[in-house]
Amino acid sequence: MARDTAREPVKTGPDYLEVRLGIYRGMVRVRYFEKRAYDLFLQNLVKGTSHLAIGQEAIAAGVAAALRPDDYVFATYRGHAHAMLRGAPMVAVMAELLGRENGLMGGKGGSMHLTYTEGNFMGSYAxxxxxxxxxNGAAWSALYRGTDQVAVAFFGDGATNIGAFHEALNLAATWKLPVVFVCENNLYMEYTPIRKVTAVERPAADRASAYGLPPVLVDGNDADMVFETATRAVGLARGGGGPSLIEAVTYRHGGHSRADPGKYRPDAEVAEWLAKDPIPRYKERLLDEGVAAEVLERIEAEAAAEVDQATEQAKAAAPAHPGGLEREVFSDGGATWRR
Amino acid sequence: MTYREAVAAGLAQEMARDPSVVLIGEDVGAAGGVFKATAGLLEKFGARRVKDTPISEQAIIGAAMGAAMTGLRPVAELMFADFVSVCHDLVANQVAKARYMTNGQVSLPLVVRFGNGGGLRFGAQHSQSVESWLMAVPGLKVVVPSTPADVVGLLAAAVRDDDPVMFLEEKALYPTSGEVPEGEHVDELGTARVRRPGKDCSVIALGTMADRALAAAEQLQAEGIDCEVIDLRSLVPLDMTTVAASVAKTGRVFTVEENPRLCGWGAEVASIICEECFYDLDAPVRRITTPHVPLPAADSLEDAAIPSAERVAAAIREGLG
Known part of the structure; x- marks a missing residue:
């Protein structure tokens, strides 16, 4: 059975501790980065729009810890976390938000289109x-090339109601592709509660059976559970067992995007979820298990320093150069459409 | 060889040469394609390389895109070109923009094949000429072959190109025949061809309309009008060098377009001619197009809509009047 080849998570020993410290580091870096990005909006240094993952970090960090460096990751416009967890340098991400020359894509993509192919982070899709x-295509390619790479696609609860979700799940299941679909269900599709616009209670898990897949529901604010769940799904995919559909339930602390204060959400609901903040929760667990406070504090201090440095380097950089405007439309590096 | 057989021949030539070339689409494998343009490829290259898909155009283009990003050179068939509207996001927002938005991190060496255009009485949702839709999207290359030799040569060039190429096969031309060079045949994208030299006017056409323009030129020859017929073959890249040289020689220009009037490719060509070849012109550029209507199904109506050789000849006669 393909399922038997799934790698079971290492639950004890120094390796597992290393993984979990990595998850903590990942969550903290993302949280500090996102808070800084928000501050920079308020200073009008980040233009356009941006969608922060504050509150949702456990999903990104937990899944990332279950992946190999050569696996492929696809994310949404709420993608800063995923880009950085696949190795995109924080300064380049920050500079991209600020439209600077040293941005991850030279200023051509912006917040919603972060891509870092060096880390097989294949893009943020808006x-x-x-x-x-x-x-699916990346997974199909991996299968065809016999590389045993896995592709992961993160998406929001709102995406479960769009046609491409259905088309992709059906094809992945029929072609038995090594792909893991991770629904980051933060309970709201933009401003509307997902339950008000969806025929089933669990927008992803309740639909899994339509594709012959088991329902997988996980507490998306528990990084350990996310890591375990992702490890099983990734192992299944790598071992030839086909796709998985994971619904990880979480909550964004802020609004949908920069323009949204999120006032449509009941205060009690917000309070309840703030109490379930994945980062303090994880920190407490690690401390309870005997991890020294100074180890975690060092991680926090390093992340804070990294964010400060990224901010300074991004702010100091020149704006994206207009000379790049007509570059990289085509593979010859230019934009020439005639002769 | 027929135009239809040339599609399979071109694909077979490239698949035999490069194992990273794979083919997907609805009915492309076991059925040999709804237009029978991929007949024999499943038998020759196996189910790993020739894959049937569900009726899921977004899934098809998405699979091609993801595969192209990660080392394959997929060819996706969308069947009727009209169906591009079902997956326009994948084509126009994702495939077309990926290289630019990522500042060159991503390359998409993929080909999308379509059965394009009218003439087969299929009605308005299976007959459109969509080349002008696609031409308007930065990042896409758009190729329309008009002969079996061009099908093989331009398809080979499209497969080898590192950019996404929209390859529009003209449905009305599938049964037509022509010579195809022996052995490996690879052409060059972005090169127009003078199909008939002439001195009195330049008739610029594309796809099925190239044959109509040639037929019109034959009719007019008998009346002493000597038309030069240019087959553009590709809209992006657009070979304005060949066009401008012809305009300099003739001073009179007609475009023959199957697409509905507004924003058809001829409007862009005419605009460039006006900007760059104005002093070579002896008369205004005239566009001969399908009227700005959805294509009707009945023989008499569709024939009245799409430019015929007679209509092209009449317009040229009147224009040169």
């Missing part, structure tokens, strides 16, 4: 659901 079929 059309809801569009990247699920694309992740």
């Amino acid at each position: 059309i809801v659901g569009a990247h699920l079929p694309i992740a």
Whole structure:
């Protein structure tokens, strides 16, 4: 059975501790970065729009810890976390948000299109659901080339109601592709509660059976559970067992995007979820298990320093140069459409 | 060889040469394609390389895109070109923009094949000429072959190109025949061809309309009008060098377009001619197009809509009047 080849998570020993400290580091770096990004909006240094993952870090960090460096990751416009967890340098991400010359894509993509192919982070996609079929393509390619790489696609709860979700899940299941679909269900599709616009209670898990897949529901604010769940799904995919659909339930602390204060959410609900903040929760668990406080504090201090440095380097850089405007439309490096 | 057989021949030539070339689409494998343009490829290259898909156009283009990003050179068939509207996001927002938005991190060496255009009485949702839709999207290359030799040569060039190429096969031309060079045949994208030299006017056409323009030129020859017929073959890249040389010689220009009137490719060509070849012109550029209507199904209506050789000849006669 393919399922038997799934790698079971290492639950004890120094390796597992290393993994969990890595998850903590990942969550903290993302949290500090996102808070800084928000501050920079308020200073009007980040233009356009941006979608922060504050509150949702456990999913990104937990899944990232279950992946190999050569696996492929596809994310949404709420993608800063995923980009950095696949190795995109924080300064380049920050500079991209600020439209600087040293941005991850030289200023051409912006917050919603972060891509870092060096880390096989294959892009952030700003059309809801569009990247699920694309992740299939990477998985199909891995299968065809016999590399045992896995593709992961993160998406929001809102994406489960768009056609591309259905097309992608059905194709992945029929072609038995090594792909893991991770629904980051933060309970709201933009401003509307997902339950008000969805025929089933669990937007992803309740639909899994339509594709012959088991329902997988996980507490998306528990990084350990996310890591375990992702490890099983990734192992299944790598071992030839086909796709998985994971619904990780979480909550964003802020609004949908920069323009949204999130006032449509009941105060009690917000308070309840703030109490379930994945980062303090994880820290407490690690401390309870005997990890020294100074180890975690060092991680926090390093992340804070990294964010400060990234901010300074991004702010000091020149704006994206207009000379790049007509570059990289085509593979010859230019934009020439005629002769 | 027929135009239809040339598609399979071109694909077979490239698949035999490069194991990273794979083919996907609805009915492309066991059925040999709804237009029978991929007949025999499943038998020759196996189910690993020739894959049937569900009716899921977004899934098809997405799979091609993800595969192209990660080392394959996929060819995806969308069947009727009209169906590009079902997956326009994947084509226009994702495939077309990926290289630019990522500042060159991503390359998409993929080909999307379409059965394009009218003439087969299929009605408005299976007959459109969509080349002008695609031409308007930065990042896409758009190729329309008009002969079996061009099908093989331009398809080979499209497969080898590192950019996404929209390859529009003209449905009305599938049964037509022509010579195809022996052995490996690879052409060059972005090169127009003078199909008929002439001195009195330049008739610029594409795809099925190239044949209509040639037929019109034959009719006019008998009346002493000597038309030069240019087959553009590719809209992006657009070979304005060949066009400008012809305009300099003739001073009179007609475009023959199957697409509905507004924003058809001829409007862009005419605009460039006006900007760059104005002093070579002896008369205004005239566009001969399908009227700005959805294509009707009935023989008499569709024939009245799409430019015929007679209509092209009449427009040229009147224009040169």
